[in-house]
Amino acid sequence: MDLGRPPHRVSLVRLPVAGLVFCWGLAIVEPCYGSSAQALPCPRNPARGYTVGSVTEIKDSKPPCRIEFRETGIRLEAVADGSRPDPGRTVLVDSNGRFISANARGWNAVISVWDARGRYLSSFGGEGEGPGELSARGMLRLFIDGRDNLHVVHGFGGWSVFSPRLEFIRQLPPQNVVGGTGTTVVLDDGWVLGSPRQGTGSEHLFRMLDSSGSLARTFGTVGDRPSGDGLRRISHAGGNTFWAGPGEEGADAYVLEEWDSDGTLLRTLHRDVSWYRWRGQSEISPQVGMLHVARSGLLYVVVFRPTEQYVKEYERAQRGWERVAEVDPRELQEQEERMEAAMEVVVEVIDTRSGELLASDPYMWPEARDIIPQGLFRGSLRGYRYRESEGGLPFVEIVSVELVAR
Numbered sequence: 093m094d095l096g097r098p099p100h101r102v103s104l105v106r107l108p109v110a111g112l113v114f115c116w117g118l119a120i121v122e123p124c125y126g127s128s129a130q131a132l133p134c135p136r137n138p139a140r141g142y143t144v145g146s147v148t149e150i151k152d153s154k155p156p157c158r159i160e161f162r163e164t165g166i167r168l169e170a171v172a173d174g175s176r177p178d179p180g181r182t183v184l185v186d187s188n189g190r191f192i193s194a195n196a197r198g199w200n201a202v203i204s205v206w207d208a209r210g211r212y213l214s215s216f217g218g219e220g221e222g223p224g225e226l227s228a229r230g231m232l233r234l235f236i237d238g239r240d241n242l243h244v245v246h247g248f249g250g251w252s253v254f255s256p257r258l259e260f261i262r263q264l265p266p267q268n269v270v271g272g273t274g275t276t277v278v279l280d281d282g283w284v285l286g287s288p289r290q291g292t293g294s295e296h297l298f299r300m301l302d303s304s305g306s307l308a309r310t311f312g313t314v315g316d317r318p319s320g321d322g323l324r325r326i327s328h329a330g331g332n333t334f335w336a337g338p339g340e341e342g343a344d345a346y347v348l349e350e351w352d353s354d355g356t357l358l359r360t361l362h363r364d365v366s367w368y369r370w371r372g373q374s375e376i377s378p379q380v381g382m383l384h385v386a387r388s389g390l391l392y393v394v395v396f397r398p399t400e401q402y403v404k405e406y407e408r409a410q411r412g413w414e415r416v417a418e419v420d421p422r423e424l425q426e427q428e429e430r431m432e433a434a435m436e437v438v439v440e441v442i443d444t445r446s447g448e449l450l451a452s453d454p455y456m457w458p459e460a461r462d463i464i465p466q467g468l469f470r471g472s473l474r475g476y477r478y479r480e481s482e483g484g485l486p487f488v489e490i491v492s493v494e495l496v497a498r
Contacts, residue, residue, distance in 0.1 A: 164489075233245040257258050272289070315342045389444045391443075
């Protein structure tokens with residue numbers, strides 16, 4: 093699950109949203125430990141039942157917890173002699189604890205494998221059009237299903253599937269509406285669920301493809317609820333259900349929905365906040381940039397929340413883009429840096445079982461992009477951050493998301 097991106101036209105470093113790619117977590121309950129022996133565990137309410145189609149109102153009250161991102165001590169590290177691939181900016185985990193990574197600089201179309209301690213094991217793939225070879229155009233997007241089959245989206249519509257032993261199995265037909273970072277998940281049985289892009293002509297919010305790549309069904313009527321249209325961040329931790337955030341266009345409410353993969357809307361969480369309102373343009377409106385559900389029922393959400401200063405800077409920059417031939421490139425760069433500094437990011441954790449907001453921590457973007465994990469592993473609250481050492485060597489550090497009582 094990739095952290096996503098700020099609104100369009102802002103050329104910032106992306107907060108880590110695969111395409112949140114997730115690990116296959118098996119924990120039933122995520123820990124809620126404090127940062128020291130004296131810290132109290134974050135309080136949580138007991139689970140409550142719900143009826144299909146129900147709406148739970150989540151008030152904007154002061155949450156009982158704060159979020160900490162802690163290093164686990166596990167690192168995937170590059171080597172100075174360049175004899176093997178660097179870890180790259182995309183990482184997921186299989187059920188055996190192996191890390192699978194891609195998108196290392198200079199290693200196009202190469203996927204690397206690391207053991208549970210972060211030690212390099214092997215690489216495969218490579219550029220080409222033959223079985224098991226991958227397109228080097230664009231970034232590789234990685235997904236893993238409930239059987240540990242690795243799905244690799246590459247180039248313009250390429251979709252290759254590898255076995256748990258990382259042997260090539262099959263190539264799916266080109267897909268144009270699935271495979272996006274954070275807007276596609278692969279279900280336990282290898283079926284693919286995606287949120288179509290604006291302009292694809294789809295009358296539905298979601299598309300389901302079977303394991304052969306054929307369209308199985310579409311569901312969710314566009315435009316029939318206040319949660320907006322267009323791409324939606326979605327997350328799946330296993331089983332038959334998934335969570336979806338508001339659409340990127342026209343959302344006038346902070347709404348999170350749980351769906352059954354058969355197309356039934358199971359329930360809705362409605363965050364009662366005044367600051368999630370559509371401003372007429374996605375570039376200056378709040379957006380969910382990352383959505384991730386853990387097997388424990390905790391829902392992790394990252395929201396980009398433009399400040400009034402950001403809106404002013406955006407409008408000023410837009411005038412500059414309209415006369416780009418007359419503007420010094422350095423002036424445009426400085427403008428975008430001011431926009432970065434004015435973007436607020438809110439990280440929240442919601443207990444979906446009780447409907448309680450456990451944590452809501454705001455950051456300004458320059459701080460957020462250094463702290464927040466680039467992605468969380470499927471079904472768990474562990475993830476990773478991409479870093480570079482003082483000597484310029486890249487590495488990936490594995491981190492955990494933990495809640496501490498305020």
